[in-house]
Amino acid sequence: MARAAVSGGLSPRLVWRAARLVEFRDETPSARTLVFDVPDWPGHLPGQHVDVRLTAEDGYSTERSYSIATPADGTRVALTVQLVEDGEVSPYLIETLSVGDVIELRGPVGGWFVWRPADLAPVLLIGGGSGIVPLMAMVRARREAGSKALFRLIYSARTPEDRYYADELRTRARDDFGLDVSYVYTRKTPEGWPLPPRRLGVADVNNGGWPPDFQPACFVCGPTGFVEAVADILIALGHDARRVKTERFGPSGT
Amino acid sequence: MEIFSDDFTDGNAMAGPLREIFAVDMTGATGRCVSCGDEGPVAGMKVYAHAPGLVARCPSCQEVVMRLVRGPSSAWLDLRGTMSLRIPMPAE
Numbered sequence: 001m002a003r004a005a006v007s008g009g010l011s012p013r014l015v016w017r018a019a020r021l022v023e024f025r026d027e028t029p030s031a032r033t034l035v036f037d038v039p040d041w042p043g044h045l046p047g048q049h050v051d052v053r054l055t056a057e058d059g060y061s062t063e064r065s066y067s068i069a070t071p072a073d074g075t076r077v078a079l080t081v082q083l084v085e086d087g088e089v090s091p092y093l094i095e096t097l098s099v100g101d102v103i104e105l106r107g108p109v110g111g112w113f114v115w116r117p118a119d120l121a122p123v124l125l126i127g128g129g130s131g132i133v134p135l136m137a138m139v140r141a142r143r144e145a146g147s148k149a150l151f152r153l154i155y156s157a158r159t160p161e162d163r164y165y166a167d168e169l170r171t172r173a174r175d176d177f178g179l180d181v182s183y184v185y186t187r188k189t190p191e192g193w194p195l196p197p198r199r200l201g202v203a204d205v206n207n208g209g210w211p212p213d214f215q216p217a218c219f220v221c222g223p224t225g226f227v228e229a230v231a232d233i234l235i236a237l238g239h240d241a242r243r244v245k246t247e248r249f250g251p252s253g254t
Numbered sequence: 255m256e257i258f259s260d261d262f263t264d265g266n267a268m269a270g271p272l273r274e275i276f277a278v279d280m281t282g283a284t285g286r287c288v289s290c291g292d293e294g295p296v297a298g299m300k301v302y303a304h305a306p307g308l309v310a311r312c313p314s315c316q317e318v319v320m321r322l323v324r325g326p327s328s329a330w331l332d333l334r335g336t337m338s339l340r341i342p343m344p345a346e
Binding site for chain 2 (some may be wrong): 014051106112113223246247250
């Protein structure tokens with residue numbers, strides 16, 4: 001953890017590193033957490049991401065960015081990757097990559113969309129789909145650091161089956177003092193859910209979030225359309241734009 | 255028009271490519287747009303990745319504020335749409 005202080009600071013040139021897959025687990029039928037061992041990993045802050053590079057035998061290479069799902073843990077770097085059906089990179093990472101295989105990765109990068117465990121301000125996390133990943137790193141880092149910062153997480157998913165980290169979030173919402181978690185379902189709700197499936201709206205942000213007076217640090221992550229809509233809601237509710245940090249993954253479904 | 259679609263990401267996606275060039279993280283730098291004068295973090299720029307390279311537009315006025323093309327032996331950074339960048343520097 002101590003070395004994470006270097007993140008965003010003056011540090012050696014960004015280099016591609018060999019990352020070996022050491023374990024994986026499926027989060028949903030179309031999302032997998034991949035844990036890599038990366039020798040000489042400098043540590044990272046929750047919210048940071050990595051660039052992944054795949055190179056074909058003919059020399060063609062392509063890169064994608066993935067958020068880190070866990071706090072700094074030595075040389076371990078965990079990414080949760082959503083399968084994009086006609087994608088170039090995610091099908092390989094999910095369907096082909098086996099334990100022991102090596103890919104190239106560089107990072108950590110991004111020093112803006114980060115939460116620092118020393119920050120005591122209340123935090124509002126709003127994630128859509130795979131946008132939960134960097135927010136989960138913050139939730140996990142909070143507990144690990146013994147932070148007393150109050151956290152509220154609003155998680156929008158298509159269906160209950162599409163939720164990442166479902167069991168862990170259930171446990172944390174019970175055991176991590178000062179963490180509240182609420183859900184919005186856009187396509188299908190659990191049985192007995194009081195509301196029909198719908199997009200996250202003003203009422204959800206009002207009920208599941210913090211009043212602007214509390215001056216919470218807001219982190220919004222997800223598909224571009226989702227992030228735009230949620231950021232607009234937060235500003236309309238009176239949150240200071242400077243305290244609303246956003247990360248857009250691009251069009252929904254990619 | 256493409257610029258009104260949601261087919262973009264944001265300046266967070268430029269963290270790696272810019273960190274290749276600069277010694278510090280640039281996503282938290284505050285840029286001022288030449289066209290409209292609006293100020294905001296590089297992370298908040300609208301980034302289009304399907305052009306050759308990366309094209310960043312001002313979230314307020316949609317003008318191009320930054321272009322970055324990486325070739326095999328050089329990186330081309332066009333900042334003509336950016337008036338200034340205020341870059342947070344880590345303490346010595």
